[in-house]
Amino acid sequence: MIIIKIGGGNSLNIPGIIAGLAELKEQAIIVHGANAIRDKLLADLGIEKKVITSVSGYSSVYTDQQALDVLIMAYAGLRNKRIVELCQQHGINAIGLSGLDGKVIQGRRNAGIKTYEGGKLKIIRDFSGKPQVINKSLLQLLLDNGYTPVLSVPLIDENNFAINSENDDIVNLLQETFQAEKIIQFIEAPGFLDNEQDPASLIKSISPAELKKREEQVSGRMKRKMLALTKLFESGAHQVIISDGRRERPLQDALNGEGTVIQ
């Protein structure tokens, strides 16, 4: 099995990724984002994207019911169904599911974020959390019957409410559950860059051990990314390929080692 993570950017060649998957004829689970669609929808609807900063300086999107409505429309709605449509056009019998559907991705809602509001310490709770359990029997049932799952947020929390979550955490839980041979992550860059500003600084290959060492040297978004990758190997990953999703044949190029190969 192969797990394919498709980023939420606008310039990814999703038709190319899906065409590549059709050639591959291997069992796959797709997890996708929809950042760009969500942000455009928020802007078009005149809804401000709320970001909350914790006392420890960590920023995250604040997901209230309105933000969740927009998230559902963008992720589980437009992006998910258009990917399923593309799959069908390439002979892949895909089924798009949010974590709510058949409780396929169950999570735990975050306890709250400590933040300062008007000088006072407050705990603010939104509808976000972390995935805890995959409904493996449902995904296995679909896979065994020739269907390809296409997964997106929201998840379902411990009280059966929709919550937002990080795709990195979902992919990690899928890896724990299915022990895929390969995980391919499509992003809008040539791969993992030593210097984010310089596309020529591509790291062609790196070991999980090296990755962990580097993780201690960086901060912010990069640290989170490295932490997520390190976790994947703790969850039994054999090979992770981070590759450019904007190319003509993104999947074949990724499988040929274009991008960053971590193993």
Add this chain to the structure above:
Amino acid sequence: MIIIKIGGGNSLNIPGIIAGLAELKEQAIIVHGANAIRDKLLADLGIEKKVITSVSGYSSVYTDQQALDVLIMAYAGLRNKRIVELCQQHGINAIGLSGLDGKVIQGRRNAGIKTYEGGKLKIIRDFSGKPQVINKSLLQLLLDNGYTPVLSVPLIDENNFAINSENDDIVNLLQETFQAEKIIQFIEAPGFLDNEQDPASLIKSISPAELKKREEQVSGRMKRKMLALTKLFESGAHQVIISDGRRERPLQDALNGEGTVIQ
């Protein structure tokens, strides 16, 4: 089995319908609309709802790719996932599917609508059509494993493109395929009214034969509605209940014969 059709209006008590279904503990397939959400989304996005009138005077929504995007967000996205969430909160393990997912509802795209444009006769083709085949094995697989399907447009056409369709036609095809004992349709009225302007003119019960006779006497939206109901009986329906979805316990009331019982 019971087929439940939930209209697309804003004032339906969907939590009440779902709570009722949880008490019932009978196999069910839900088909829902999302008219009101779609229309609000179009308005909020400043997109004009295009309506096309055929030479025979029949008006219908014109579905281009942009309208389809909005339809997907409203129907397969927001309304579908929020109904699935409600189901989960009531212990019903629902799975929301559009017709694209696992090709669960395959249709045929309309050939085009004859219309006058600037005095000239033109054939205009949009992304709409009619359902032809249900992927029964997929729905049966889900039902057999304890999942409740929650279905919505778009469908998938003969070239694997997303198309819009009428829910009445979907319900009819489901009835042909599954031969449900009951079909319940929740609307924003007390039931089938003799005079649409007068809620007191509720028709409490009517036979399929009478319905067919009436169909010949009316026109427009009402004729279409009656034609759809007549078709249901041609597809083997035993009992159709059209009931008020705005009540406190819509499903129990419907099963107790509140509304219009057709049999």
